[in-house]
Amino acid sequence: MEKVVIVTGANSGIGLALCERLLTEDSHVRLCLACRNLERAGAARAALLASHSTACVELLKLDVGSMQSVLSAAEEIKSRYNRIDFMYLNAGIMPNPAVDIRAFFKGLFSRNVINMFATAEGLLTQQDRLNSDGLQEVFATNLFGHFLLIRELEPLLCQPGHTSRLVWTSSSNARRSAFSIEDIQHRRGKEPYSSSKYASDMLSLALNKHKNQQGLFSSVICPGLVMTNLTYGILPSFFWTLIMPIMWLIRIFTNTFTLTPYNGAEALHWLFLQQPESLDPRAKYHSLTSGLGKNYTEPRRMDLDDEMTEVFYSKLVELEKAVRRQQRERTADSKHYQQYLNEIQ
Ligand SMILES: NC(=O)C1=CN([C@@H]2O[C@H](COP(=O)(O)OP(=O)(O)OC[C@H]3O[C@@H](n4cnc5c(N)ncnc54)[C@H](OP(=O)(O)O)[C@@H]3O)[C@@H](O)[C@H]2O)C=CC1
Numbered sequence: 323m324e325k326v327v328i329v330t331g332a333n334s335g336i337g338l339a340l341c342e343r344l345l346t347e348d349s350h351v352r353l354c355l356a357c358r359n360l361e362r363a364g365a366a367r368a369a370l371l372a373s374h375s376t377a378c379v380e381l382l383k384l385d386v387g388s389m390q391s392v393l394s395a396a397e398e399i400k401s402r403y404n405r406i407d408f409m410y411l412n413a414g415i416m417p418n419p420a421v422d423i424r425a426f427f428k429g430l431f432s433r434n435v436i437n438m439f440a441t442a443e444g445l446l447t448q449q450d451r452l453n454s455d456g457l458q459e460v461f462a463t464n465l466f467g468h469f470l471l472i473r474e475l476e477p478l479l480c481q482p483g484h485t486s487r488l489v490w491t492s493s494s495n496a497r498r499s500a501f502s503i504e505d506i507q508h509r510r511g512k513e514p515y516s517s518s519k520y521a522s523d524m525l526s527l528a529l530n531k532h533k534n535q536q537g538l539f540s541s542v543i544c545p546g547l548v549m550t551n552l553t554y555g556i557l558p559s560f561f562w563t564l565i566m567p568i569m570w571l572i573r574i575f576t577n578t579f580t581l582t583p584y585n586g587a588e589a590l591h592w593l594f595l596q597q598p599e600s601l602d603p604r605a606k607y608h609s610l611t612s613g614l615g616k617n618y619t620e621p622r623r624m625d626l627d628d629e630m631t632e633v634f635y636s637k638l639v640e641l642e643k644a645v646r647r648q649q650r651e652r653t654a655d656s657k658h659y660q661q662y663l664n665e666i667q
């Protein structure tokens with residue numbers, strides 16, 4: 323039977339490369355590109371069909387940063403599919419990034435240089451903002467919208483006799499010290515991206531603990547440093563072009579410079595081929611590329627605290643309740659408003 327695969331943020335970068343690789347691996351998959359912009363999603367679909375003309379590629383409007391959009395998309399998914407085999411939670415943002423140039427040059431001449439290039443630890447800050455749901459945008463997009471989607475789709479994801487898989491595109495930039503259990507949305511700090519990725523690592527572990535017995539398995543990956551719209555947002559593209567020869571040179575010393583979206587999607591593709599029972603819930607699966615350009619996947623143990631992971635999971639469930647309440651009130655308000663408009667006309 324054909325596998326149903328949903329990919330969020332599938333219209334560009336690593337998500338699009340993954341779709342291409344999945345269709346090459348299995349031409350019978352039923353692929354759903356879940357994107358916030360249907361025009362860009364349509365262009366991605368056309369590109370995929372150009373090389374896989376008989377493939378089944380469907381589009382779904384989903385803005386993971388908007389809770390209303392997540393709830394509507396989940397309804398649409400439930401009406402279209404009777405099961406989900408893989409859901410790749412890949413959409414992500416890093417708004418207004420700033421590089422600490424001093425820290426970069428200091429790191430360059432330290433023993434920590436390889437780690438700095440692999441994780442960008444201490445190099446990057448971002449400016450976040452509140453979205454229309456009153457949530458921090460990075461948290462809402464990179465984590466919470468995906469969480470709400472999973473919760474909404476539980477009837478499909480947790481079916482007796484069927485295994486469903488979740489795969490998060492996390493990052494080696496995820497850092498415990500950037501995350502605070504008292505401030506899960508990272509309202510006060512300057513590293514919302516790192517915090518949201520650490521949060522996805524914890525959520526994946528918690529989901530395995532709570533849902534494995536119901537047939538739902540979750541994994542996290544890091545694609546390495548990949549040249550995509552996200553990285554082009556960090557430094558201007560002419561600068562990247564300028565330093566590209568150096569980047570290829572650095573690849574000799576660190577296997578985390580995967581650089582192309584195809585290489586970055588390696589671990590996502592690899593996980594598609596694995597049995598979930600053989601995977602380690604505490605491992606992050608890294609896409610790596612050797613100096614000679616060979617791709618491979620390697621698990622690395624994550625720095626996760628079980629107690630904090632559980633507290634975090636219950637905080638997410640609480641927040642979910644509040645968000646649902648808010649959505650219900652909004653629907654009621656707009657109904658009343660509509661009624662009022664009808665009455666005064
Ligand atoms: N590039 C890198 O070096 C690394 C990337 N990652 C992660 O990889 C993932 C993919 O990013 P990458 O391919 O690099 O970058 P891209 O910017 O190319 O891809 C991000 C995708 O997410 C989509 N997206 C963003 N916000 C939303 C939203 N609110 N709702 C739905 N879709 C949304 C984008 O859509 P749109 O085109 O409409 O903006 C785009 O399709 C991200 O989670 C990122 O954090 C992790 C480690 C390293």
Ligand SMILES: CC(C)CCC[C@@H](C)[C@H]1CC[C@H]2C3=C(CC[C@]12C)[C@@]1(C)CCC(=O)[C@@H](C)[C@@H]1CC3
Pocket residue numbers: 421423426438439440441442445446492493494495544546547553556557
């Ligand atoms: C200013 C300089 C001359 C050069 C600065 C280089 C930095 C911009 C890069 C060095 C390590 C890179 C890196 C990322 C972004 C760009 C760098 C900071 C990421 C944070 C991109 C997104 C991720 O999720 C990480 C895995 C990347 C880690 C390395």
